[in-house]
Amino acid sequence: MPKGIVTRLIVGLHQLIADQSLVWRSGVVLERDGVRCEIVEEYARRQISVRVFGAYPRELMAIVDNEILRIHGGFRKLRCKTLVPCRCSICARSVSPEMYVFDVLRRFARDGRGIQCQLSYELVDARSLIEETLPGRQGGVEEIVERVSGAAMAPRVSSVGGVMSDVVLREVFVSYAWGGESEEVVDGLERAFLGKNIKLLRDKNEVGYRDSIREFMRRLGRGRYVVVVVGKKYLESPSCMFELTELASSEDFRGRIFPVLLPDAGVFSPVGVIDYVKYWEEKIRELDLKLKEVESTDLGWIQEEISFYRRVRVAMARIAGILRDMNARSVESHRSSSYREIVSAIETRSGGAD
Structure with missing residues (x-):
């Protein structure tokens, strides 16, 4: 299962996040008209679980299911199975109900037949079960998805009331070194951008199996808005420096980047910058x-x-000089404000807050 499916789901449905706060790295709780939906990614088990609570769950379930199908459609050759829980007298009270493969359940529904639960041996009405759990996939109820969430969820954003907004998601790339504090910063940025009509594009979510990593780096280099998380590991990484030098080759380099400086970046000291030059000369x-x-x-x-290493060595002093002059703020400052200044700067740069 590709990483980042739930992250994309969170971005696509961010305006439905319960209390605009019930979201974490591997899941989210959505809410609409008193109905709540919990979505959890269990990556080790290669599955995403969706549970809906409330008196009238069909519309929210249709929205979520439609968005999941849209996201899956963006992954070439991705195979997945949808499992639907049984609602017989035994399974309705069970924490481990019988699960039906949706394609099998749909065949029974089309033939007007019931499907037998292997736990209770009861016959369950297949069509009714689909209408209860996945209303957007059953003939005659597709209008729920059309009316509530719109036929295409992206790039437009659905409001809580179900009326389509004309706001387009701003795409913001992030360039960072994997692991450690850099990764924590990017996770924090993802949370900060929720509800701001900003979609954070990070390599782990955007580059699928066998996709070209270098092509994504070039896309990032052409990005209009790029958050750059700079530290020692970043400035000594060929991959990170490829992205940064691609950005730096643009005339509007300074206007397109939104830097976050880690404590070990060392770009404020001439000695530190010279050490980086020496590092690349040694490479x-x-x-x-x-x-x-x-x-x-x-x-x-x-x-x-x-x-390429020679280009990095030549560009290092100029890039460091620009970063030094940008009053980039420390990571502690950004973290303590929940990255508010970065969000505000991107909104201002892209035409104002929504």
């Missing part, structure tokens, strides 16, 4: 020496890597 020498040990035939991409 160049190391690769040059290794390359001389073998015939250079068919090693073009390695020679290109050396050329």
Whole structure:
């Protein structure tokens, strides 16, 4: 199962988040007209669980199911199964009900037949079960999805009342080094952007299995709004520096980036910047020496890597100078304000808050 499905679901349905606060890294609680829906990603089990509570759950379930189908449609060759819980007299009270594969259940519904529960041996009306749990997929009730959430959930945003808004999600890329404090910052940014009509594009969510990593980096380099989480690990990472140098090649580099500086970034000190220059010079020498040990035939991409390292070495001082001059704030400052200044700066840059 690709990572990031629930994150996309949260972004797509952010205006329905209960209390605008019941959201976490692997799940969310949505609310509409007194009905609540809990969505939890269980990545280790390769499944997403959806539970709805309330007197009239059909409309909220239709919205959620429609958004899940839309997200799945964005992953090429992704195979998935939808499991529907049984509602017989035994399963309705059970925490572990019989689960029917939706495609099988639909065949029974089309034939007008009941399906037998393997726990109670009761016959369950397949059509009624689909209408109760997945109303948007049963003939005759598709208008629920059309009326409540709209036929296409993106790039437009559905309001809580079900009326379509003309607000387009602003796409904001984030460039960061995996793991540690950088990852925590990006997780915090995702939470901060919820409800702000801002979609955070991060590699772990956007790059699927066998997709081109370098192409995503180039997309990021062309992005209009890019949050850059800068630390020592970032400035010594070939992948991160590819993204940063792609950005820096633009005339509007300063206007497009929204930096967050980690404590170990070291860009405020001339000595620190020189250390980074020396680091990349050493990487160049190391690769040059290794390359001389073998015939250079068919090693073009390695020679290109050396050329790239040289570009990084040349650009380092200029990039550091821009970051120093931007009053980027420390990560502690951003975290304590729930990244409010970054959100505000992006809203201002993109034409104002909604």
